[in-house]
Amino acid sequence: MTYDATRARVEDxxxxxxxxxxxxxTSDAPVSRIRETVRQGRDRMRARMLGALPRDLDGVRVLDAGCGAGQMTAELAARGALVTAVDISPSLVEIARNRLxxxxxxxxxxASGDMLSAHLGDFDHVVAMDSLIYYTGAxxxxxxxxxxxxxxxxxIFTVAPRTPLLMTMWYAGKMFPRSDRSPIMIPHAPATLAQxxxxxxxxxxxxxxxxxxxISQALEFTK
Incomplete structure (x- = not known):
């Protein structure tokens, strides 16, 4: 599946x-035990990614690529960053805007639209939490x-790591596709992706x- 086709499915x-x-x-509302583990995992991953950025973000330009409901955006701004928060979903962007x-x-x-758009400008750092997990290595x-x-x-971005559990889920999703299924994550081994x-x-x-x-793996890319 091409980047554009995957992006359209993620948007939908x-x-x-x-x-x-x-x-x-992404709120404080009660959720199921399974979703509570996901919430806790996302909180820990967000902290991990923020910890990889400079301590002083005053005036630093940061792109929150795939900002979702805006939790990363708010924490970046609270540390002084000048944040451009973009998501493919206008509905989630509106939630993020209202919560800030x-x-x-x-x-x-x-902004709503493609996180890769050059119209968003230039930045000192980019964070993309769980925004690239549906895409191929290419x-x-x-x-x-x-x-x-x-x-x-x-x-700084995340991928779905190539674990036995995720590979089983991935193959099951490939074998039994459903039109209402969430977009299928594509697992990656960090060493292979580095190559x-x-x-x-x-x-x-x-x-x-x-x-x-x-389950999510954090990676840092530098030129």
Whole structure:
């Protein structure tokens, strides 16, 4: 599947099928035990990614690529960053905009559309939490090349790691597709992905977060 086709499927899922689910998951509202493990995993991953950025973000330009409901956006802005928060889902962008505390609004610019768009501008750093997990290695390479061309520092992102559990889920999804299914994550081994992108830059492994059904690997890309 091409990048554009995958992006369209992701947009349809998050903007039409799962908006309310993600709004609840990213809030303090009660959720099922399974979704609570996902919530906790995402909280830990967000902290891991933020910890890889410079401590002083005052005036630093950061692209939150795939901002979702805006949790990363708010934390970046609270640390002083000038944030451009973009998501393929206009519905999630609106949730993020409404949730942002009033005292941080002057530091954030919201946009809906493709996170790779050059119209978003240039940045010091990019964070892309669980935004590239549906794409092939070639598409991730192309995305990193596009983002790093407009970024002076690092691109910190996540992938679905190539574990036995995720590979089983991936093959099951390939064998039994459903029109209402969430987009299928494509697992990657960090070492293999590093070889894929080496013509453009280097990858540093920032570690894996596992929490119930949430499994995600953080990576840092530099030119």
């Amino acid at each position: 899922y998050f903007d039409r099928t799962a908006t309310r689910t993600w709004e609840r998951l 505390p009033a005292d941080l609004q002057g530091r954030v610019t919201f 598409d991730i390479h192309a995305a990193l090349a596009a983002l790093s061309a407009r970024t002076s520092g690092s691109v 894929t992108v080496r013509a453009t830059g280097a990858l540093r492994d920032l570690g894996r977060i596992t929490s119930g059904f949430y």
